[in-house]
Structures are given as structure tokens and as C-alpha cells.
Amino acid sequence: MARIGVLLLNLGGPERIQDVGPFLYNLFADPEIIRLPLPQLQKPLAWLISSLRTRRSQEAYRSIGGGSPLRRITDQQAKVLQSELRQRRIDATTYVAMRYWHPFTESAVADIKADEMDEVVVLPLYPQFSISTSGSSFRLLERLRQDDPAFARLPLRAVGSWYEQPRYLQAMTELISATLDQANAPDKAHVFFSAHGVPKSYVEEAGDPYQEQIERCARLIMDTMQRDNAYTLAYQSRVGPVEWLQPYTEDALHGLGEAGVKELVVVPISFVGEHIETLEEIDIEYRHVAAEAGIENFLRVPALGTHPTFIHALADLVETSLAEEPVDLATFTQLPQKTKLYPQEKWQWGWNNSSEVWNGRLAMLGFLAILLEVLSGHGPLHALGLL
Numbered sequence: 001m002a003r004i005g006v007l008l009l010n011l012g013g014p015e016r017i018q019d020v021g022p023f024l025y026n027l028f029a030d031p032e033i034i035r036l037p038l039p040q041l042q043k044p045l046a047w048l049i050s051s052l053r054t055r056r057s058q059e060a061y062r063s064i065g066g067g068s069p070l071r072r073i074t075d076q077q078a079k080v081l082q083s084e085l086r087q088r089r090i091d092a093t094t095y096v097a098m099r100y101w102h103p104f105t106e107s108a109v110a111d112i113k114a115d116e117m118d119e120v121v122v123l124p125l126y127p128q129f130s131i132s133t134s135g136s137s138f139r140l141l142e143r144l145r146q147d148d149p150a151f152a153r154l155p156l157r158a159v160g161s162w163y164e165q166p167r168y169l170q171a172m173t174e175l176i177s178a179t180l181d182q183a184n185a186p187d188k189a190h191v192f193f194s195a196h197g198v199p200k201s202y203v204e205e206a207g208d209p210y211q212e213q214i215e216r217c218a219r220l221i222m223d224t225m226q227r228d229n230a231y232t233l234a235y236q237s238r239v240g241p242v243e244w245l246q247p248y249t250e251d252a253l254h255g256l257g258e259a260g261v262k263e264l265v266v267v268p269i270s271f272v273g274e275h276i277e278t279l280e281e282i283d284i285e286y287r288h289v290a291a292e293a294g295i296e297n298f299l300r301v302p303a304l305g306t307h308p309t310f311i312h313a314l315a316d317l318v319e320t321s322l323a324e325e326p327v328d329l330a331t332f333t334q335l336p337q338k339t340k341l342y343p344q345e346k347w348q349w350g351w352n353n354s355s356e357v358w359n360g361r362l363a364m365l366g367f368l369a370i371l372l373e374v375l376s377g378h379g380p381l382h383a384l385g386l387l
């Protein structure tokens with residue numbers, strides 16, 4: 001019987017307060033998270049943004065006990081999934097591969113090789129595909145296969161997205177229904193899907209299917225649940241000054257408050273485990289916003305964790321994948337034709353993509369020059385007495 005390594009992809013989270021800075025640096029150094037015109041600027045900018053954000057992020061992690069529970073929860077999911085697969089007579093071993101913190105993807109791949117697995121099934125723990133989540137991990141795996149012939153030789157199967165999987169939808173409806181039943185008026189409570197946001201340009205310029213998948217996912221869950229409650233979908237966790245997918249969660253909460261909604265059942269829809277964005281952002285920040293908006297009862301649906309129906313869904317996904325042919329990871333990471341590539345290859349005269357990119361590059365260089373001058377205390381602006 002073939003020995004199957006099931007590689008579970010997730011984002012990772014800082015386990016201790018002192019991990020927050022290096023974790024944020026790893027995240028912002030990823031070009032799938034911050035898409036820059038000049039790749040050389042990625043690391044300096046990652047350093048700058050992570051340094052500026054660390055204190056604020058640390059406060060948020062302190063408020064949930066000093067670190068992210070994501071590793072512990074993902075390890076539990078891996079363990080329970082492994083025993084479910086073995087009960088189904090599949091000789092599977094599960095491995096956790098985090099993108100920005102321990103256990104890193106590189107070390108999970110090293111373990112798969114050391115354990116002499118015959119085949120690999122890659123299963124992202126994100127139901128919907130985004131270039132910033134599953135896409136980033138697939139790209140990393142693609143690079144690791146390019147650099148390592150032994151890993152490249154292993155037949156590999158991968159699940160791109162699985163938000164339509166019937167048992168996943170069933171698990172979501174079980175949890176939502178149980179929470180709705182705790183409401184004072186279960187038939188009238190408003191179901192509020194809060195999805196993790198991404199910058200709008202990911203969808204409109206880079207062709208990220210994420211928004212479409214999230215919208216379909218929310219609709220499918222409501223259809224599966226067969227209850228008549230009204231629902232809203234909004235996007236949380238915006239970072240930085242650019243426009244992200246709308247409506248923003250805080251605006252939608254205010255809108256519902258104004259419309260007279262009194263009971264809300266909040267559903268985290270992009271995550272399958274509790275983490276900072278459920279425990280801090282939804283449970284603390286958005287609960288407060290909702291109260292200000294006049295919403296009297298704010299109930300939150302727990303993340304799936306090791307819910308048995310959900311673990312069955314994951315096992316079904318592995319089984320279905322094993323029945324298919326091995327894949328080339330590039331199938332998942334190729335971006336559509338309309339993608340604006342960064343950096344643009346060819347210079348064209350006039351006001352066009354190319355000039356936009358060069359304007360961006362020059363602005364970025366100017367910004368870095370000023371930053372260096374502020375930090376060092378020397379430079380042309382000081383000489384002119386302007387700084």
C-alpha cells in the first residue's frame with residue numbers, strides 16, 4: 001500500500017509575544033501579500049511595515065492570551081484527520097506546513113522526505129482560494145520542487161479550493177444552526193458572514209477568484225441550511241491605505257444597526273480554526289462596533305476546528321484527490337491573461353500601465369531616500385535645512 005503524506009497548508013501565527021515581529025516580517029516579505037513594482041524593495045519595506053505594526057499586533061495577541069492558538073488547533077486537526085484516514089484504510093500521515101511561522105513548509109517537506117512517503121496530497125486549510133493564501137503556499141511548494149529533484153519526483157496531488165464540498169457545507173450549517181438556536185428570536189436573527197478581506201486590486205487586476213468563491217460559499221451555506229434568515233456578507237481585517245474588498249465589516253455592522261437589526265449571528269467564513277481574527281477582531285473589536293450600532297445580541301459561530309463532520313469533509317477531499325491523476329502545481333499558480341505583471345517588462349510612451357509602474361518605482365525610491373535620511377539624520381534635505 002502506498003504511503004501517503006497529507007500536507008496541510010496554513011498561514012501560521014506567532015506563538016509568543018516576541019515572535020510577533022519576525023512573523024510579521026515573514027508575512028510582509030511575501031510578494032503575494034504585498035505586490036510591489038520593484039522586487040528589490042520587498043525586504044526593506046517588509047522590515048519597515050513589520051516594525052511599524054509590531055506593537056499594535058502584540059497588543060492584539062496579548063488580549064488573546066499572548067499568542068496565536070493556530071498551531072495547536074492545526075496540529076489537532078492534523079491528528080484527527082490522520083486517524084480518520086487510517087480508519088478508511090488509507091496509509092496516511094499528516095504534516096502541517098505553515099507559510100510564515102513554525103512549523104515552516106520547508107520543514108514539513110523535509111519530514112515527508114525523511115519519512116519516505118510515496119505520494120503527497122496537498123490540502124490547504126482555506127476553503128476558498130486566494131493568491132495571498134493557498135496561492136502563496138502553492139508557489140512556495142513549486143519553488144521547493146524546482147530546487148529539490150527528490151521532492152519533485154514524488155507524485156503530488158493538490159486541492160485548489162473546496163468551499164463547495166457537501167460535508168464542509170453541512171458542518172458549517174450545523175454550527176450556524178446551533179448558534180441561531182441560542183438567539184432570542186432564532187427565525188429573525190441576522191446571519192453575518194465576515195470574510196477575511198484582500199486588496200481590491202488582487203481581484204480586479206490579478207484575477208484572484210477569492211471574492212467570487214466567498215460570495216458563492218455564503219450562498220451555498222444558506223441554501224444548505226434551509227432557514228429563512230436574512231444574511232449579509234462583509235470583509236474584515238483590512239491592513240494599509242489601499243482599497244480592500246467591500247463592504248467593510250465595520251460599515252456593514254453600522255448599516256444593520258441603522259436598519260434596526262437587534263440580533264446578529266456572526267460567521268467567520270475564511271478560516272477553519274480560531275485565531276486572532278476571530279478571537280480578537282470579531283469577539284472584541286466588532287462586538288464593540290455592533291453594540292455602538294445598536295445591535296443588542298451579538299453571537300459568534302465557533303470556527304470548525306475538529307468538528308467531526310468537518311474532519312469527514314477533509315478526509316473525503318483527500319480520498320477524492322487520491323482517485324485523480326497527479327498534478328503540476330503550476331496549474332494552480334498561473335494567473336489569468338488580464339493580470340498586470342509586476343514589474344512591467346516593456347517601456348511604452350504615454351500614460352499607461354508602464355508609466356504607472358515607473359511612477360510607482362520612482363515614488364518608492366523617493367520614499368526610501370527620505371526614510372533613510374530621517375533615520376540617519378544626514379542627506380540633501382538636511383543640507384537645505386528642510387529636515
Ligand SMILES: C=CC1=C(C)c2cc3[nH]c(cc4nc(cc5[nH]c(cc1n2)c(C)c5CCC(=O)O)C(CCC(=O)O)=C4C)c(C)c3C=C
Nearest residue numbers: 011012013014057068070130132133196198239270275276
Ligand atoms: C497585508 C495583507 C494581508 C492579506 C492580503 C491577508 C490575507 C489573508 N489572511 C488570511 C488569514 C490569516 N491572516 C493572519 C494574520 C495576518 N494577516 C495579515 C495581513 C494580510 N492577510 C497580518 C498583518 C496578520 C497578522 C495579524 C495582524 O497583525 O493583524 C492569520 C494568522 C492569525 C493568527 O492567529 O496568528 C490568518 C490565519 C486569509 C484567509 C487571507 C485572505 C483570504
Ligand SMILES: [Fe+2]
Nearest residue numbers: 011196237277
Ligand atoms: Fe491575514
Ligand SMILES: [Fe+2]
Nearest residue numbers: 237238239277
Ligand atoms: Fe488581521
